[in-house]
Amino acid sequence: MIAAAEKSFIIRMFHVHHNFGPKKALIDITLDIAKNEFVFISGPSGAGKTTLLKLLYLGEPVSEGQVLIDGINLARIPRNKIPYLRRKFGIIFQDYKLIPTKSVYDNLALVLEAAGAKRRIIQKKVKSILRLVGMEDGLKSFPPSLSGGEQQRIAVARAIIGDPKIILADEPTGSLDDESAEAILDLLRSVHIRGATVIIATHDKALMRKTGGHVLTLQQGRLETSTFLEKQYDDAILQTGDR
């Protein structure tokens, strides 16, 4: 029974600390995230949201404590296995992180090429994912020629093209207008419905209200609350996240 329960957690953190020099970015974080959860990591700027996401994909090494991703202990993962760990994630950055000198097609194809997919499959998948994000006409465009909303949609497309188990999104709607933000959220919801675990770092209350889910609130590097928010209500919980 215990084993079955443990199996359903895709992310587990035990007493995790992370320091940037003398500064403590994360302090004693212990949390579990189940498979196919929709999770918000909330908190004010500097609370440690981005750092927590980075620890998951080994963008930063863990200073202390244990992190388990899909049963893999990150403290014991050899360097040459890190790329395979990262293929479990689709990461969406606030600043998009698209390669400006490569076309939209090449930006998306890169994920599949890195995983060793065949050219025919890549072509098919890139076209279908661009259709999904409503950017099928932008195949040959280059990121700098696209609007912020369009670039973020391409970033989402890149995050989901490899069918990852976990989607990490760092302030995915932070710099977008309402319409573009709604489109991005719809995409993330659709990926969640298809079985992925979605983790969004945000301080946007409205975003959490619209979707609902597991809300982890960070405050000065500490996990302050871990609550479940129903869609469209429960403002009281959101208030604690904004302190």
Add this chain to the structure above:
Amino acid sequence: MMMRFFKRAIDDIFQNRFLNFVTIITISLAILIASAFILFFVNTSEIINSWQRGLRIMAYLKPDIQNGDLTNLEHTIQSLDGVHTLRFISKQEALDRLKAQMKHQSSLFENLSENPLPDSFEIRMTASTGSWQKIESLAAQIESLALIEEVEYGRRWIGRFVHIVSLFRLTGYAMGALFFMATVFIVANTIRLVIYSRREEVEIMRLVGATDSFIKLPFYIVGLIQGGLGAFIGLVMLFISFFFISANIEEGFSPGLFRLQFLSPATMGGILLSSMLIGWLGCYISLKQFLKA
């Protein structure tokens, strides 16, 4: 899959045209200089070898040797390592030869009361006795024999020439090593600049799960292309220079005396591979430093 890596490598070269152009030209100049040295050695070695092939040792005998002793001496010399053939030249035959060679000064021989020339052996060496040291050693062995008065083997200046060429060869090796290191350093720096200009792209590749080899391979291909193209351009420049210089040099000598030759296909292949190795090594050094982080 390899085609994709090639495409990425070619894209990289075109995106960083100037850097790659400078690197290729630097490699080609280094290859030109190093190959010019090799070409010089190939031709001087050929000249020395042809001299050595035609070289013979003349062993002059002491006067009044009995026939039995002569036969014994002949057997002794024949048994020495490196001796191919030997021929006895009597003092009379030597004088006749001299007279034939100096027929325009025949009056010089009219007043000779007796033949001043000694009996001798003309000794030719086996093909394996090519090196100057072996010839010297063989000559010393013959000279040490009791019935031998003196040994003469070609002109001593060949020895001096060989020493000078050896000195040049050493300088060539030193310069080759220096050029090799300098070129590796330049390629490493170019690749480092290219990687630095693309560090964000490399970081993104890592974040989407690209392995180190997936990231590195196109850079290695760029290094190999730089090395290959550099060698090709360097060898073409060398051939053009050789074409003009050899025409002038051969005009200055009597025809058939000696013929300058260009590098053999095997040597050119070796230079091409070495140059590609330079490109690869330059990449290896900078990638090792960059991807360690």
